[in-house]
Amino acid sequence: MRPGETETRPETAGAVRTIALRVDGTAHRLTVDSRRTLLDLLREQIGDYSAKKGCDHGQCGACTVLLDGRRVLSCLTLALSCDGTEVTTAAGLAKDGELHALQQSFVDHDGFQCGYCTPGQICSAAGLLTEFGDGAPSHVTKPVADTPQWTDEEISERMSGNLCRCGAYAGIVAAVREAGEQR
Amino acid sequence: MKPFAYGKPATTAEAVLAVAAEPSAMFLAGGTNLVDHLKLGVARPDRLVDVTGLMSTEIRDDEGGLVIGAGVRNSDLAADQRVREQYPVLAEALLSGASPQLRNMATVGGNPLQRTRCVYFQDVTTPCNKRSPGSGCSALGGYTRHHAILGASDQCVATHPSDMAVAMAMLDARVHVIGPSGERTLPFTDLHRLPGEHPERDTVLEHGELITDITLPATAWSRRSAYRKVRDRASYAFALVSVAVGLSISDGVIEEIRIAFGGVAHKPWRAERAEQVLRGARPSDESFRAAADAELADATALDGLDGGNAFKIPLAARTLTAVLRDLTAEERDR
Ligand SMILES: Cc1cc2nc3c(=O)[nH]c(=O)nc-3n(C[C@H](O)[C@H](O)[C@H](O)COP(=O)(O)OP(=O)(O)OC[C@H]3O[C@@H](n4cnc5c(N)ncnc54)[C@H](O)[C@@H]3O)c2cc1C
Ligand code: SF4
Ligand code: FES
Ligand code: FES
Numbered sequence: 001m002r003p004g005e006t007e008t009r010p011e012t013a014g015a016v017r018t019i020a021l022r023v024d025g026t027a028h029r030l031t032v033d034s035r036r037t038l039l040d041l042l043r044e045q046i047g048d049y050s051a052k053k054g055c056d057h058g059q060c061g062a063c064t065v066l067l068d069g070r071r072v073l074s075c076l077t078l079a080l081s082c083d084g085t086e087v088t089t090a091a092g093l094a095k096d097g098e099l100h101a102l103q104q105s106f107v108d109h110d111g112f113q114c115g116y117c118t119p120g121q122i123c124s125a126a127g128l129l130t131e132f133g134d135g136a137p138s139h140v141t142k143p144v145a146d147t148p149q150w151t152d153e154e155i156s157e158r159m160s161g162n163l164c165r166c167g168a169y170a171g172i173v174a175a176v177r178e179a180g181e182q183r
Numbered sequence: 184m185k186p187f188a189y190g191k192p193a194t195t196a197e198a199v200l201a202v203a204a205e206p207s208a209m210f211l212a213g214g215t216n217l218v219d220h221l222k223l224g225v226a227r228p229d230r231l232v233d234v235t236g237l238m239s240t241e242i243r244d245d246e247g248g249l250v251i252g253a254g255v256r257n258s259d260l261a262a263d264q265r266v267r268e269q270y271p272v273l274a275e276a277l278l279s280g281a282s283p284q285l286r287n288m289a290t291v292g293g294n295p296l297q298r299t300r301c302v303y304f305q306d307v308t309t310p311c312n313k314r315s316p317g318s319g320c321s322a323l324g325g326y327t328r329h330h331a332i333l334g335a336s337d338q339c340v341a342t343h344p345s346d347m348a349v350a351m352a353m354l355d356a357r358v359h360v361i362g363p364s365g366e367r368t369l370p371f372t373d374l375h376r377l378p379g380e381h382p383e384r385d386t387v388l389e390h391g392e393l394i395t396d397i398t399l400p401a402t403a404w405s406r407r408s409a410y411r412k413v414r415d416r417a418s419y420a421f422a423l424v425s426v427a428v429g430l431s432i433s434d435g436v437i438e439e440i441r442i443a444f445g446g447v448a449h450k451p452w453r454a455e456r457a458e459q460v461l462r463g464a465r466p467s468d469e470s471f472r473a474a475a476d477a478e479l480a481d482a483t484a485l486d487g488l489d490g491g492n493a494f495k496i497p498l499a500a501r502t503l504t505a506v507l508r509d510l511t512a513e514e515r516d517r
Contacts, residue, residue: 015188034188035187056222061284072287072288073285076214077288078233080189081233131258136258139278139279144274144275144278158283160417161284
């Protein structure tokens with residue numbers, strides 16, 4: 001199945017079902033409880049600890065992953081609804097042992113202290129670069145019909161779904177700015 | 184989280200039947216509100232019917248207006264060039280809500296049906312008439328900063344949290360629904376209810392009714408429109424007060440005008456009294472103030488442990504005036 005396609009299938013009576021998905025390029029077939037979130041599936045069933053659990057209620061962004069290329073919160077995504085999808089975590093952005101430009105610029109610009117929010121920040125920044133590249137506006141794009149400009153104000157607003165308890169925001173904005181300019 | 188069955192039907196008809204057949208079954212769209220409520224124990228369905236694969240994700244032109252599928256993600260709706268040019272208020276409202284990740288998940292069908300963010304509603308250890316009818320309202324005498332100043336009852340003083348819905352109510356949007364007894368269309372302003380004696384019912388939808396599309400009319404006043412949201416931090420926070428306005432001006436007077444408030448009532452609050460004052464009036468600070476006064480004449484503040492919410496009445500008036508000033512900067516009497 002290709003990303004974006006959904007297989008419809010008849011209901012199973014029980015609360016458990018088998019799904020197939022790809023995580024950071026690896027295919028998985030897993031038997032999943034209907035209550036399982038994608039975040040818990042990654043961490044507890046697949047053993048991929050890149051995405052972090054902060055609030056578990058959609059309020060912090062630590063669990064951000066790319067689902068079929070778009071940034072989403074894995075703590076509010078039910079695993080069963082991810083059947084046939086492609087999931088990318090911050091760890092999966094590295095290719096052939098080479099850091100992704102965003103990973104490298106987070107290191108270069110002190111974009112973290114404790115690092116707990118970092119995988120979510122990096123996935124969110126990857127989503128941001130795609131959205132910005134597509135010309136999508138943000139709350140600070142004025143007027144809203146105009147093409148957004150690459151400014152710190154735009155970067156901050158677009159990263160506002162990711163909270164950092166250490167307050168590494170200045171480094172994060174600088175890191176995203178540089179990675180965006182390299183593109 | 185209580186165990187539940189999960190299904191992903193192939194057609195809307197099957198989805199409607201599946202929910203209608205079971206009193207506690209629910210539709211699942213983006214999940215950004217429902218999955219949270221499953222975790223909190225606020226929602227306890229026996230079955231989830233996932234409609235994300237089958238709702239339309241199309242935004243289509245129709246008689247100069249737009250038909251928006253219920254499966255369209257909030258981020259995609261806000262990015263649509265037709266929406267940005269013809270209905271800037273809607274793009275601005277969407278972009279002021281939640282975070283980019285949440286907007287990538289949230290759908291046009293699910294957003295207006297998200298439930299109140301009243302903290303007592305979300306905390307199952309406290310009494311709440313909306314969650315469990317007859318148990319009482321913990322907000323009365325509690326924290327009321329985020330609660331209603333208009334249209335509340337002694338049963339419930341919660342506000343509706345959606346930003347998109349405020350723009351939709353202002354835009355004279357229409358909601359298309361398919362349910363166990365067929366299809367119907369209703370004005371968006373009729374979708375939500377005031378609490379009255381039944382705060383547990385947020386909307387007029389029957390169990391099993393599924394929103395399929397929302398239609399926006401083609402109008403001149405929607406092009407000159409704006410959304411302004413006042414909140415406790417610059418981003419990623421719900422509105423204390425928000426205002427959506429669209430207007431047209433002819434020969435120096437306001438020809439058509441639509442106004443709606445968010446954060447002040449149990450539903451998006453269409454400000455028809457204020458509209459009436461301004462229709463045919465010259466745009467001026469005096470007429471703006473008169474409009475705000477007319478609309479807020481019945482507003483009632485709540486006491487509260489946090490100092491209550493009396494501040495919202497002048498805040499709503501000033502926010503309305505500020506949006507009107509922005510939208511009429513060229514023609515305004517000074
Ligand atoms: C931290 C946080 C901050 C937020 N901030 C804001 C904000 O500032 N402004 C704002 O407006 N929102 C905000 N939101 C709320 C978010 O916008 C809503 O949760 C979202 O829009 C709901 O859409 P959904 O598709 O995820 O719905 P779901 O969570 O899937 O469903 C919500 C409800 O709608 C029902 N439903 C879904 N689709 C349909 C349909 N087509 N027909 C009938 N019933 C349906 C479901 O059964 C459920 O009862 C925030 C959320 C979080 C977690
Ligand atoms: S205001 Fe409404 S939702 Fe909040 S506690 Fe009272 S009854 Fe419940
Ligand atoms: S863990 Fe998902 S947003 Fe906080
Ligand atoms: S680096 Fe510690 S939470 Fe962000």
